[in-house]
Amino acid sequence: MISKNQAKFIKSLQLKKYRKQAQCFVVDGEKGVKEAIRSDFELVQIVCTESFAESSEALFPKGVEVIMASEKQLSQISSFQTNENVLAVLRQKPNQIPQIGASDFVLVLDDIRDPGNLGSIIRSADWFGVRKIIASPETADFYNPKVINATMGSFSRVSFGYTDLVELFSDTDAKVYGTFMKGSDVHSFSFAGPAYIVIGNEGQGISLEVERFVTDRISIPGVEGAESLNAAVATGIVLDNLSRLKK
């Protein structure tokens, strides 16, 4: 059974400071763990109930440490009270900035702070096949359990790296599309890669220092009187409009 120290270590990974120290993160629940096993992330540990181990042991990669825990213990060390059968500890990957290819579209996040939004954006990017994502250093932590959980497994299928956006854009010939309240109608916009698609912060939108690199302003038409869209929803809509043109 799981020891106090093991439980303490896994719980500590809820905090960015300890995740960074250990270069590890946690994936909760059956679905996420199965995606993690299929992915190229290094599996450090699997913690699960005996009944889960019995039914799923065949899936576990050879050599990975498997630790037994009761349902109660699992829900205590997990970030989610609803997790009662399995979690996995994975090794973080070194930070690497995805390179933009000849006709690529790369999603760029300018300070997306809400972990739920970040996870949901990664999930949409995976859905629409825009699997290179670059985030500003102030964006929420990719390895935050709320982010990982909200990706519904998509965390394992995208290339994601953090970098200073001014540096990134200072050194590129690619177009830089920005989403704004006013700009070209996304319904008739001619997306043409290579291009970066910048999504702004939830409250402030795209920052001034990033805005000066924007070559094309895009907006999602709405009716009068309404305020704005959630950042993750706006990202999904832009990617859906991009995917229409790929057909």
Next chain:
Amino acid sequence: MISKNQAKFIKSLQLKKYRKQAQCFVVDGEKGVKEAIRSDFELVQIVCTESFAESSEALFPKGVEVIMASEKQLSQISSFQTNENVLAVLRQKPNQIPQIGASDFVLVLDDIRDPGNLGSIIRSADWFGVRKIIASPETADFYNPKVINATMGSFSRVSFGYTDLVELFSDTDAKVYGTFMKGSDVHSFSFAGPAYIVIGNEGQGISLEVERFVTDRISIPGVEGAESLNAAVATGIVLDNLSRLKK
């Protein structure tokens, strides 16, 4: 200054049970309160700092009770630690089911459980002018502070009611569009009102008892390998595709 009992009452409104008892709810922060003042919701109380009262008193409707509180007191009674200048207590409206008009589109939520998703959906519906929303009784509470906050003021511009969806659909001639993993491509779908647009639960999708009323299945095309979309993102994308056809 705010009394202990007043503070206790406002804090109690974070829980559905007490919101229901008092038939009140709280709107936090300057933006939301200003939208609330402009709306047709009945204002019960405004709680704010003295400096906020000085700068904004002209906006307060006549006769409304204004209670002073320190920044610290406000952040203690608010659902959001970041709220430090104003909140309002509003009267709930009686539950009323929006009626579908001759060429209307009405959004129907089949057990959207996450308050953030619900708020984000209401915000998108407002943005795209689909301002009639009907929710199943199991859907998150419209008056939950996390919902109200996530709507970014849009709560005040939509008609929202709860009802049993089987009863609703048993008694209508309108079309019932449902979002599924497989169905007609939303990019080429001919939206034609009057129609209900049903959004399913985050995990389970549209329930079996609702599915049998669906006249048209719609889906959002994605690439292979990806899993699904967040319910609020999917709703935004469907509404954006609907709004294209209204042009």
